């Protein structure tokens with residue numbers, strides 16, 4: 399039996415030393431931002447939105463986080479808040495750190511009600527914090543219920559603050 403070796407520190411450092419990285423977060427109908435990061439010698443030296451359509455709270459949260467990252471010379475974890483601005487900054491942070499891993503990757507999450515994963519995500523971003531609230535907003539998981547664990551995993555994923 400062969401096993402894949404765990405990512406080494408050298409691999410992680412190689413990730414950090416990439417000279418330029420661009421990430422794009424697009425919450426359809428809500429916020430959208432594309433951020434360019436620049437590293438020199440493994441240190442983060444530039445972090446700049448190249449395009450953004452953000453609400454005021456997300457703009458502010460992103461600016462505060464970017465300033466902290468530049469002071470630290472690295473991509474820091476996002477803020478711990480449960481609001482959508484914090485969620486957006488967390489997603490930017492996770493993407494820049496190559497750690498953005500949604501728990502469910504199929505396009506449709508509830509087959510009985512034909513509800514897409516994007517619909518569920520939008521409901522969570524808008525403030526639904528339980529499967530019951532998501533069900534009330536989207537009808538997902540209101541028939542056979544087999545999709546409920548996936549809904550719950552998605553909610554944990556968005557609200558998880560480590």
Ligand code: FES
Pocket residue numbers: 507508509510511538539540541542543544545546
């Ligand atoms: S798959 Fe969602 S209720 Fe059946």
